[in-house]
Amino acid sequence: MKPILDNLPDIIKSAILTIELTVISILIGLLIGFIFALMRISKIKFLFYLSYYYSFVFRGTPLFVQIFIIYFGLAQLEFIRESILWIVLKKPYWCAIIAFALNTGAYTSEIFRSGFEKIDKNLLEAANSLGLNKFKTFLVITLPIGIKRSIPAYGNEMILMLKGTSLASTVTLLDLTGTAKYIISTHFNPVEVFVFVGSIYLFFTFLIHTFVKYLEKKFRYY
Amino acid sequence: MELLSFGDTGWGDELLRATFMTILVAIAAFTFGFFISSLIVPLKLSKSKVLNFIGNTYTTIFRGVPELLVIYLLFFGGSSAVMFVAKIFGYKDFIEINAFLTGSVSIGLISGAYTTEVLRGAINSINQGQFDGAKSLGLKKSTYYVFVIAPQVLRLSLPNLSNVWQLTLKDTALISVTGLVEIMRQSYIASGATRNPLLFYCFAAFLYLILTTISLKYFNKLEKKYNFYT
Numbered sequence: 142m143k144p145i146l147d148n149l150p151d152i153i154k155s156a157i158l159t160i161e162l163t164v165i166s167i168l169i170g171l172l173i174g175f176i177f178a179l180m181r182i183s184k185i186k187f188l189f190y191l192s193y194y195y196s197f198v199f200r201g202t203p204l205f206v207q208i209f210i211i212y213f214g215l216a217q218l219e220f221i222r223e224s225i226l227w228i229v230l231k232k233p234y235w236c237a238i239i240a241f242a243l244n245t246g247a248y249t250s251e252i253f254r255s256g257f258e259k260i261d262k263n264l265l266e267a268a269n270s271l272g273l274n275k276f277k278t279f280l281v282i283t284l285p286i287g288i289k290r291s292i293p294a295y296g297n298e299m300i301l302m303l304k305g306t307s308l309a310s311t312v313t314l315l316d317l318t319g320t321a322k323y324i325i326s327t328h329f330n331p332v333e334v335f336v337f338v339g340s341i342y343l344f345f346t347f348l349i350h351t352f353v354k355y356l357e358k359k360f361r362y363y
Numbered sequence: 364m365e366l367l368s369f370g371d372t373g374w375g376d377e378l379l380r381a382t383f384m385t386i387l388v389a390i391a392a393f394t395f396g397f398f399i400s401s402l403i404v405p406l407k408l409s410k411s412k413v414l415n416f417i418g419n420t421y422t423t424i425f426r427g428v429p430e431l432l433v434i435y436l437l438f439f440g441g442s443s444a445v446m447f448v449a450k451i452f453g454y455k456d457f458i459e460i461n462a463f464l465t466g467s468v469s470i471g472l473i474s475g476a477y478t479t480e481v482l483r484g485a486i487n488s489i490n491q492g493q494f495d496g497a498k499s500l501g502l503k504k505s506t507y508y509v510f511v512i513a514p515q516v517l518r519l520s521l522p523n524l525s526n527v528w529q530l531t532l533k534d535t536a537l538i539s540v541t542g543l544v545e546i547m548r549q550s551y552i553a554s555g556a557t558r559n560p561l562l563f564y565c566f567a568a569f570l571y572l573i574l575t576t577i578s579l580k581y582f583n584k585l586e587k588k589y590n591f592y593t
Binding site: 201203214215306318332343 | 423424426427428429430431432433435436438439440443533534536537539540547550551554558559560561564565567568571572575576
Protein backbone atom coordinates (compact mmCIF):
# COMPACT_ATOMS: atom_id res chain seq x y z
CA MET A 142 0.00 0.00 0.00
CA LYS A 143 2.91 2.38 0.65
CA PRO A 144 3.73 3.20 -2.98
CA ILE A 145 0.10 4.11 -3.56
CA LEU A 146 -0.11 6.31 -0.48
CA ASP A 147 3.14 8.03 -1.47
CA ASN A 148 1.72 8.77 -4.89
CA LEU A 149 -1.75 9.70 -3.67
CA PRO A 150 -1.49 13.41 -4.64
CA ASP A 151 -0.50 12.36 -8.18
CA ILE A 152 -3.35 9.88 -8.35
CA ILE A 153 -5.86 12.52 -7.28
CA LYS A 154 -4.44 14.99 -9.80
CA SER A 155 -4.66 12.40 -12.56
CA ALA A 156 -8.19 11.40 -11.54
CA ILE A 157 -9.20 15.03 -11.99
CA LEU A 158 -7.54 15.05 -15.42
CA THR A 159 -9.50 11.93 -16.35
CA ILE A 160 -12.77 13.57 -15.29
CA GLU A 161 -11.82 16.71 -17.18
CA LEU A 162 -11.03 14.82 -20.38
CA THR A 163 -14.22 12.77 -20.10
CA VAL A 164 -16.54 15.69 -19.45
CA ILE A 165 -15.08 18.00 -22.10
CA SER A 166 -15.02 15.34 -24.80
CA ILE A 167 -18.52 14.15 -23.95
CA LEU A 168 -19.89 17.69 -24.17
CA ILE A 169 -18.18 18.43 -27.50
CA GLY A 170 -19.08 14.95 -28.74
CA LEU A 171 -22.71 15.53 -27.80
CA LEU A 172 -22.82 18.65 -29.98
CA ILE A 173 -21.04 16.92 -32.87
CA GLY A 174 -23.25 13.86 -32.54
CA PHE A 175 -26.41 15.91 -32.52
CA ILE A 176 -25.42 17.90 -35.61
CA PHE A 177 -24.37 14.79 -37.52
CA ALA A 178 -27.55 12.96 -36.52
CA LEU A 179 -29.59 15.83 -38.00
CA MET A 180 -27.49 15.64 -41.16
CA ARG A 181 -28.12 11.94 -41.28
CA ILE A 182 -31.90 12.32 -41.33
CA SER A 183 -31.83 15.27 -43.71
CA LYS A 184 -32.95 14.89 -47.30
CA ILE A 185 -29.86 16.62 -48.68
CA LYS A 186 -27.71 13.87 -50.18
CA PHE A 187 -24.39 15.59 -49.54
CA LEU A 188 -25.03 16.08 -45.82
CA PHE A 189 -26.34 12.54 -45.51
CA TYR A 190 -23.24 10.98 -47.05
CA LEU A 191 -20.89 13.26 -45.14
CA SER A 192 -22.44 12.13 -41.88
CA TYR A 193 -22.61 8.51 -43.03
CA TYR A 194 -18.94 8.29 -43.90
CA TYR A 195 -17.89 10.23 -40.82
CA SER A 196 -19.53 7.71 -38.54
CA PHE A 197 -18.37 4.80 -40.72
CA VAL A 198 -14.72 5.80 -40.48
CA PHE A 199 -14.69 6.76 -36.82
CA ARG A 200 -16.63 3.72 -35.67
CA GLY A 201 -14.69 1.34 -37.87
CA THR A 202 -11.23 2.22 -36.60
CA PRO A 203 -9.77 2.00 -33.11
CA LEU A 204 -9.63 5.18 -31.02
CA PHE A 205 -5.95 4.39 -30.53
CA VAL A 206 -5.25 4.91 -34.24
CA GLN A 207 -7.31 8.09 -34.33
CA ILE A 208 -5.46 9.70 -31.46
CA PHE A 209 -2.10 8.78 -33.02
CA ILE A 210 -3.09 10.21 -36.40
CA ILE A 211 -4.09 13.48 -34.77
CA TYR A 212 -1.15 13.73 -32.40
CA PHE A 213 1.73 12.28 -34.43
CA GLY A 214 0.35 12.33 -37.95
CA LEU A 215 -0.90 15.89 -38.31
CA ALA A 216 2.31 17.29 -36.83
CA GLN A 217 4.09 16.03 -39.92
CA LEU A 218 2.27 18.40 -42.26
CA GLU A 219 4.14 21.64 -42.87
CA PHE A 220 1.07 23.81 -43.39
CA ILE A 221 -0.48 22.71 -40.13
CA ARG A 222 2.66 23.53 -38.21
CA GLU A 223 2.66 27.00 -39.72
CA SER A 224 -1.04 27.64 -39.33
CA ILE A 225 -2.88 28.91 -36.30
CA LEU A 226 -4.14 25.39 -35.61
CA TRP A 227 -0.70 24.46 -34.39
CA ILE A 228 -1.27 26.28 -31.12
CA VAL A 229 -3.92 23.69 -30.34
CA LEU A 230 -2.46 20.67 -32.12
CA LYS A 231 0.98 20.81 -30.54
CA LYS A 232 -0.53 20.13 -27.13
CA PRO A 233 -1.27 16.47 -26.34
CA TYR A 234 -4.14 17.60 -24.12
CA TRP A 235 -6.08 19.16 -26.99
CA CYS A 236 -5.14 16.42 -29.44
CA ALA A 237 -6.57 13.88 -27.04
CA ILE A 238 -9.76 15.88 -26.60
CA ILE A 239 -10.18 16.33 -30.38
CA ALA A 240 -9.75 12.59 -30.94
CA PHE A 241 -12.12 11.65 -28.11
CA ALA A 242 -14.76 14.17 -29.14
CA LEU A 243 -14.70 13.08 -32.78
CA ASN A 244 -14.88 9.44 -31.74
CA THR A 245 -17.71 9.76 -29.27
CA GLY A 246 -19.45 12.16 -31.68
CA ALA A 247 -19.61 9.40 -34.28
CA TYR A 248 -21.20 6.93 -31.85
CA THR A 249 -23.52 9.59 -30.45
CA SER A 250 -24.75 10.51 -33.92
CA GLU A 251 -25.73 6.88 -34.50
CA ILE A 252 -27.55 6.73 -31.17
CA PHE A 253 -29.54 9.89 -31.89
CA ARG A 254 -30.21 8.84 -35.47
CA SER A 255 -31.80 5.58 -34.40
CA GLY A 256 -33.77 7.49 -31.76
CA PHE A 257 -35.09 9.95 -34.35
CA GLU A 258 -35.87 7.29 -36.92
CA LYS A 259 -37.93 5.07 -34.66
CA ILE A 260 -40.69 7.59 -34.07
CA ASP A 261 -44.16 6.10 -34.43
CA LYS A 262 -45.65 6.96 -37.84
CA ASN A 263 -49.05 7.70 -36.28
CA LEU A 264 -47.61 10.47 -34.17
CA LEU A 265 -46.13 12.13 -37.22
CA GLU A 266 -49.41 11.81 -39.11
CA ALA A 267 -51.32 13.23 -36.17
CA ALA A 268 -48.96 16.20 -36.08
CA ASN A 269 -49.42 16.63 -39.80
CA SER A 270 -53.18 16.58 -39.50
CA LEU A 271 -52.98 19.23 -36.79
CA GLY A 272 -51.38 21.46 -39.38
CA LEU A 273 -47.89 21.49 -37.92
CA ASN A 274 -45.19 22.05 -40.48
CA LYS A 275 -42.14 19.80 -40.75
CA PHE A 276 -39.90 21.90 -38.57
CA LYS A 277 -42.50 22.25 -35.86
CA THR A 278 -43.22 18.51 -35.95
CA PHE A 279 -39.55 17.79 -35.52
CA LEU A 280 -39.28 20.25 -32.67
CA VAL A 281 -42.23 19.04 -30.61
CA ILE A 282 -42.41 15.34 -31.50
CA THR A 283 -39.29 13.82 -33.01
CA LEU A 284 -36.78 15.70 -30.90
CA PRO A 285 -38.12 15.11 -27.38
CA ILE A 286 -39.13 11.50 -27.98
CA GLY A 287 -35.93 10.71 -29.87
CA ILE A 288 -33.69 12.16 -27.21
CA LYS A 289 -35.57 10.42 -24.45
CA ARG A 290 -35.23 7.08 -26.21
CA SER A 291 -31.53 7.64 -26.72
CA ILE A 292 -30.74 8.07 -23.04
CA PRO A 293 -29.96 4.42 -22.09
CA ALA A 294 -27.72 3.86 -25.11
CA TYR A 295 -26.09 7.21 -24.55
CA GLY A 296 -25.28 6.19 -20.97
CA ASN A 297 -23.32 3.23 -22.29
CA GLU A 298 -21.49 5.51 -24.67
CA MET A 299 -20.50 7.81 -21.80
CA ILE A 300 -19.04 4.85 -19.93
CA LEU A 301 -17.15 3.75 -23.04
CA MET A 302 -15.79 7.28 -23.35
CA LEU A 303 -14.66 7.26 -19.74
CA LYS A 304 -12.73 4.10 -20.50
CA GLY A 305 -11.50 5.60 -23.74
CA THR A 306 -9.79 8.47 -21.96
CA SER A 307 -7.25 5.96 -20.69
CA LEU A 308 -5.69 6.29 -24.15
CA ALA A 309 -4.59 9.80 -23.23
CA SER A 310 -1.73 8.07 -21.45
CA THR A 311 -0.33 6.97 -24.82
CA VAL A 312 0.24 10.58 -25.85
CA THR A 313 2.27 11.47 -22.76
CA LEU A 314 -0.63 12.73 -20.65
CA LEU A 315 -0.67 11.55 -17.06
CA ASP A 316 -4.27 10.56 -16.61
CA LEU A 317 -5.31 7.80 -14.18
CA THR A 318 -4.05 5.01 -16.42
CA GLY A 319 -0.84 6.89 -17.18
CA THR A 320 -0.16 7.38 -13.47
CA ALA A 321 -1.04 3.76 -12.80
CA LYS A 322 1.49 2.64 -15.39
CA TYR A 323 4.10 4.95 -13.91
CA ILE A 324 3.60 3.57 -10.39
CA ILE A 325 3.58 -0.03 -11.64
CA SER A 326 6.79 0.41 -13.58
CA THR A 327 8.62 2.09 -10.70
CA HIS A 328 7.37 -0.04 -7.80
CA PHE A 329 6.35 -3.18 -9.60
CA ASN A 330 3.07 -3.75 -7.80
CA PRO A 331 0.58 -4.34 -10.63
CA VAL A 332 -2.15 -6.01 -8.59
CA GLU A 333 -2.29 -3.34 -5.90
CA VAL A 334 -2.39 -0.51 -8.41
CA PHE A 335 -4.95 -2.30 -10.57
CA VAL A 336 -7.27 -2.78 -7.61
CA PHE A 337 -6.90 0.81 -6.44
CA VAL A 338 -7.08 2.62 -9.77
CA GLY A 339 -9.64 0.14 -11.09
CA SER A 340 -11.91 0.99 -8.15
CA ILE A 341 -11.63 4.68 -8.96
CA TYR A 342 -12.72 3.93 -12.52
CA LEU A 343 -15.55 1.74 -11.27
CA PHE A 344 -16.65 4.55 -8.99
CA PHE A 345 -16.79 6.94 -11.95
CA THR A 346 -18.71 4.35 -13.96
CA PHE A 347 -21.13 4.03 -11.06
CA LEU A 348 -21.61 7.81 -11.00
CA ILE A 349 -22.42 7.89 -14.72
CA HIS A 350 -24.75 4.93 -14.30
CA THR A 351 -26.62 6.64 -11.46
CA PHE A 352 -26.85 9.87 -13.43
CA VAL A 353 -28.30 8.05 -16.45
CA LYS A 354 -30.81 6.18 -14.27
CA TYR A 355 -31.87 9.52 -12.80
CA LEU A 356 -32.33 11.02 -16.25
CA GLU A 357 -34.34 8.03 -17.41
CA LYS A 358 -36.63 8.30 -14.43
CA LYS A 359 -37.05 12.03 -14.82
CA PHE A 360 -38.06 11.81 -18.47
CA ARG A 361 -40.34 8.82 -18.18
CA TYR A 362 -43.71 10.46 -18.58
CA TYR A 363 -45.65 7.82 -20.36
CA MET B 364 3.48 4.90 -52.17
CA GLU B 365 6.89 3.33 -52.37
CA LEU B 366 6.92 3.05 -48.60
CA LEU B 367 3.93 0.73 -48.73
CA SER B 368 5.36 -1.54 -51.43
CA PHE B 369 6.45 -5.10 -50.79
CA GLY B 370 10.07 -6.16 -50.51
CA ASP B 371 13.10 -4.57 -48.89
CA THR B 372 12.30 -0.96 -49.60
CA GLY B 373 8.69 -0.92 -48.51
CA TRP B 374 6.68 -1.91 -45.46
CA GLY B 375 3.93 -3.70 -47.36
CA ASP B 376 4.89 -7.24 -46.41
CA GLU B 377 5.51 -6.31 -42.78
CA LEU B 378 2.13 -4.65 -42.58
CA LEU B 379 0.45 -7.63 -44.20
CA ARG B 380 2.01 -9.93 -41.63
CA ALA B 381 0.94 -7.53 -38.89
CA THR B 382 -2.62 -7.63 -40.22
CA PHE B 383 -2.64 -11.40 -39.91
CA MET B 384 -1.35 -11.03 -36.37
CA THR B 385 -4.21 -8.65 -35.56
CA ILE B 386 -6.75 -11.10 -36.96
CA LEU B 387 -5.15 -13.97 -35.05
CA VAL B 388 -5.14 -12.11 -31.73
CA ALA B 389 -8.71 -10.95 -32.25
CA ILE B 390 -9.90 -14.50 -32.95
CA ALA B 391 -7.94 -15.88 -30.00
CA ALA B 392 -9.33 -13.21 -27.69
CA PHE B 393 -12.90 -13.59 -28.91
CA THR B 394 -12.76 -17.38 -28.58
CA PHE B 395 -11.25 -17.15 -25.13
CA GLY B 396 -13.89 -14.60 -24.18
CA PHE B 397 -16.61 -16.89 -25.46
CA PHE B 398 -15.19 -19.76 -23.44
CA ILE B 399 -15.11 -17.66 -20.27
CA SER B 400 -18.60 -16.37 -20.82
CA SER B 401 -19.91 -19.92 -21.17
CA LEU B 402 -18.58 -20.46 -17.64
CA ILE B 403 -19.88 -17.18 -16.23
CA VAL B 404 -23.37 -17.16 -17.74
CA PRO B 405 -24.52 -20.15 -15.62
CA LEU B 406 -23.21 -18.32 -12.54
CA LYS B 407 -25.24 -15.23 -13.41
CA LEU B 408 -28.38 -17.26 -14.05
CA SER B 409 -28.09 -19.50 -11.01
CA LYS B 410 -30.30 -19.08 -7.97
CA SER B 411 -27.39 -18.97 -5.56
CA LYS B 412 -26.60 -15.44 -4.35
CA VAL B 413 -22.89 -16.22 -4.02
CA LEU B 414 -22.55 -17.46 -7.60
CA ASN B 415 -24.55 -14.46 -8.82
CA PHE B 416 -22.18 -12.19 -6.99
CA ILE B 417 -19.11 -13.80 -8.57
CA GLY B 418 -20.59 -13.49 -12.04
CA ASN B 419 -21.66 -9.89 -11.54
CA THR B 420 -18.29 -8.92 -10.11
CA TYR B 421 -16.55 -10.28 -13.16
CA THR B 422 -18.73 -8.45 -15.67
CA THR B 423 -18.74 -5.22 -13.68
CA ILE B 424 -14.97 -5.10 -13.36
CA PHE B 425 -14.10 -5.95 -16.93
CA ARG B 426 -16.73 -3.71 -18.44
CA GLY B 427 -15.96 -0.77 -16.17
CA VAL B 428 -12.17 -0.72 -16.07
CA PRO B 429 -10.24 0.61 -19.09
CA GLU B 430 -8.71 -1.99 -21.41
CA LEU B 431 -5.24 -0.52 -21.02
CA LEU B 432 -5.32 -1.02 -17.27
CA VAL B 433 -6.22 -4.69 -17.70
CA ILE B 434 -3.42 -5.09 -20.22
CA TYR B 435 -0.92 -3.46 -17.84
CA LEU B 436 -2.08 -5.75 -15.04
CA LEU B 437 -1.42 -8.86 -17.08
CA PHE B 438 1.66 -7.47 -18.78
CA PHE B 439 3.43 -6.55 -15.55
CA GLY B 440 1.75 -9.04 -13.26
CA GLY B 441 1.25 -12.03 -15.54
CA SER B 442 4.68 -13.59 -15.38
CA SER B 443 5.02 -13.13 -11.62
CA ALA B 444 1.64 -14.77 -11.14
CA VAL B 445 2.67 -17.72 -13.29
CA MET B 446 6.01 -17.92 -11.51
CA PHE B 447 4.24 -17.93 -8.17
CA VAL B 448 2.17 -20.92 -9.23
CA ALA B 449 5.22 -22.61 -10.72
CA LYS B 450 7.12 -22.16 -7.47
CA ILE B 451 4.50 -24.18 -5.64
CA PHE B 452 5.26 -27.01 -8.01
CA GLY B 453 8.97 -26.57 -7.41
CA TYR B 454 9.95 -24.72 -10.57
CA LYS B 455 12.24 -21.79 -9.75
CA ASP B 456 13.49 -20.32 -13.04
CA PHE B 457 12.25 -17.10 -14.57
CA ILE B 458 9.24 -17.58 -16.79
CA GLU B 459 8.35 -15.02 -19.39
CA ILE B 460 4.88 -14.98 -20.88
CA ASN B 461 4.88 -13.89 -24.47
CA ALA B 462 3.04 -10.84 -25.68
CA PHE B 463 0.57 -12.84 -27.74
CA LEU B 464 -0.70 -14.73 -24.70
CA THR B 465 -0.84 -11.61 -22.51
CA GLY B 466 -2.70 -9.74 -25.21
CA SER B 467 -5.25 -12.35 -26.08
CA VAL B 468 -5.94 -13.20 -22.44
CA SER B 469 -6.43 -9.57 -21.40
CA ILE B 470 -8.58 -8.65 -24.38
CA GLY B 471 -10.33 -12.01 -24.02
CA LEU B 472 -11.27 -11.24 -20.42
CA ILE B 473 -12.87 -7.97 -21.54
CA SER B 474 -14.52 -9.53 -24.56
CA GLY B 475 -15.81 -12.30 -22.29
CA ALA B 476 -17.53 -9.81 -20.00
CA TYR B 477 -19.43 -8.30 -22.92
CA THR B 478 -20.23 -11.72 -24.39
CA THR B 479 -21.59 -12.80 -21.00
CA GLU B 480 -24.05 -9.92 -20.96
CA VAL B 481 -25.10 -10.64 -24.54
CA LEU B 482 -25.71 -14.35 -23.93
CA ARG B 483 -27.49 -13.72 -20.64
CA GLY B 484 -29.82 -11.27 -22.33
CA ALA B 485 -30.54 -13.75 -25.10
CA ILE B 486 -31.30 -16.59 -22.66
CA ASN B 487 -33.65 -14.34 -20.71
CA SER B 488 -35.49 -13.40 -23.87
CA ILE B 489 -36.26 -17.02 -24.75
CA ASN B 490 -39.85 -18.00 -24.26
CA GLN B 491 -40.52 -19.84 -21.01
CA GLY B 492 -42.50 -22.40 -23.03
CA GLN B 493 -39.28 -23.67 -24.56
CA PHE B 494 -37.95 -24.56 -21.12
CA ASP B 495 -41.24 -26.10 -20.04
CA GLY B 496 -41.55 -28.07 -23.25
CA ALA B 497 -38.05 -29.45 -22.93
CA LYS B 498 -38.66 -30.37 -19.30
CA SER B 499 -41.95 -32.06 -20.08
CA LEU B 500 -40.14 -34.24 -22.59
CA GLY B 501 -38.08 -35.48 -19.70
CA LEU B 502 -34.81 -34.00 -20.93
CA LYS B 503 -32.07 -33.45 -18.41
CA LYS B 504 -31.08 -29.83 -17.72
CA SER B 505 -27.68 -30.22 -19.41
CA THR B 506 -29.28 -31.86 -22.44
CA TYR B 507 -31.93 -29.27 -23.06
CA TYR B 508 -29.54 -26.38 -22.50
CA VAL B 509 -27.21 -27.75 -25.16
CA PHE B 510 -29.75 -28.96 -27.72
CA VAL B 511 -32.76 -26.72 -27.20
CA ILE B 512 -31.67 -23.44 -25.67
CA ALA B 513 -28.12 -22.94 -26.97
CA PRO B 514 -28.95 -22.97 -30.70
CA GLN B 515 -31.68 -20.38 -30.18
CA VAL B 516 -29.43 -18.27 -27.98
CA LEU B 517 -26.72 -18.20 -30.63
CA ARG B 518 -29.18 -17.13 -33.28
CA LEU B 519 -30.76 -14.46 -31.11
CA SER B 520 -27.45 -13.03 -29.98
CA LEU B 521 -25.78 -12.89 -33.40
CA PRO B 522 -26.31 -9.13 -33.93
CA ASN B 523 -24.90 -8.34 -30.49
CA LEU B 524 -22.07 -10.84 -30.83
CA SER B 525 -21.18 -8.99 -34.01
CA ASN B 526 -20.83 -5.82 -31.96
CA VAL B 527 -18.66 -7.58 -29.39
CA TRP B 528 -16.46 -8.90 -32.18
CA GLN B 529 -16.00 -5.38 -33.58
CA LEU B 530 -15.14 -4.12 -30.12
CA THR B 531 -12.64 -6.93 -29.64
CA LEU B 532 -11.06 -6.33 -33.02
CA LYS B 533 -10.57 -2.67 -32.23
CA ASP B 534 -9.29 -3.40 -28.73
CA THR B 535 -6.47 -5.49 -30.16
CA ALA B 536 -4.82 -2.22 -31.21
CA LEU B 537 -4.11 -1.65 -27.52
CA ILE B 538 -2.03 -4.81 -27.28
CA SER B 539 0.69 -2.96 -29.16
CA VAL B 540 1.79 -1.46 -25.83
CA THR B 541 3.10 -4.90 -24.86
CA GLY B 542 5.30 -5.01 -27.95
CA LEU B 543 3.32 -7.55 -29.95
CA VAL B 544 3.84 -6.70 -33.61
CA GLU B 545 0.30 -6.21 -34.89
CA ILE B 546 -0.97 -3.44 -37.17
CA MET B 547 -0.57 -0.64 -34.65
CA ARG B 548 2.89 -1.68 -33.47
CA GLN B 549 4.11 -2.21 -37.02
CA SER B 550 2.88 1.25 -38.01
CA TYR B 551 4.66 2.69 -35.00
CA ILE B 552 7.91 0.99 -36.01
CA ALA B 553 7.53 1.99 -39.64
CA SER B 554 6.69 5.60 -38.88
CA GLY B 555 9.65 5.79 -36.50
CA ALA B 556 12.01 4.46 -39.17
CA THR B 557 10.70 6.59 -42.03
CA ARG B 558 9.55 9.70 -40.11
CA ASN B 559 6.23 9.44 -41.88
CA PRO B 560 3.65 8.82 -39.15
CA LEU B 561 0.74 10.34 -41.06
CA LEU B 562 0.99 7.86 -43.92
CA PHE B 563 1.42 4.80 -41.75
CA TYR B 564 -1.23 5.59 -39.16
CA CYS B 565 -3.71 6.48 -41.89
CA PHE B 566 -2.88 3.21 -43.59
CA ALA B 567 -3.36 1.40 -40.27
CA ALA B 568 -6.77 3.05 -39.95
CA PHE B 569 -7.53 1.89 -43.49
CA LEU B 570 -6.57 -1.70 -42.62
CA TYR B 571 -8.79 -1.68 -39.53
CA LEU B 572 -11.60 -0.25 -41.60
CA ILE B 573 -11.26 -3.11 -44.09
CA LEU B 574 -11.25 -5.68 -41.30
CA THR B 575 -14.31 -4.25 -39.56
CA THR B 576 -16.22 -3.83 -42.82
CA ILE B 577 -15.52 -7.37 -43.99
CA SER B 578 -16.46 -8.90 -40.65
CA LEU B 579 -19.64 -6.81 -40.49
CA LYS B 580 -20.63 -8.09 -43.95
CA TYR B 581 -19.95 -11.65 -42.83
CA PHE B 582 -22.00 -11.32 -39.67
CA ASN B 583 -24.88 -9.77 -41.62
CA LYS B 584 -24.80 -12.75 -43.94
CA LEU B 585 -24.92 -15.13 -40.97
CA GLU B 586 -27.81 -13.21 -39.47
CA LYS B 587 -29.74 -13.46 -42.69
CA LYS B 588 -28.99 -17.14 -42.99
CA TYR B 589 -30.19 -18.03 -39.50
CA ASN B 590 -33.07 -15.62 -39.31
CA PHE B 591 -35.69 -18.13 -40.39
CA TYR B 592 -38.44 -17.62 -37.85
CA THR B 593 -39.16 -13.95 -37.94
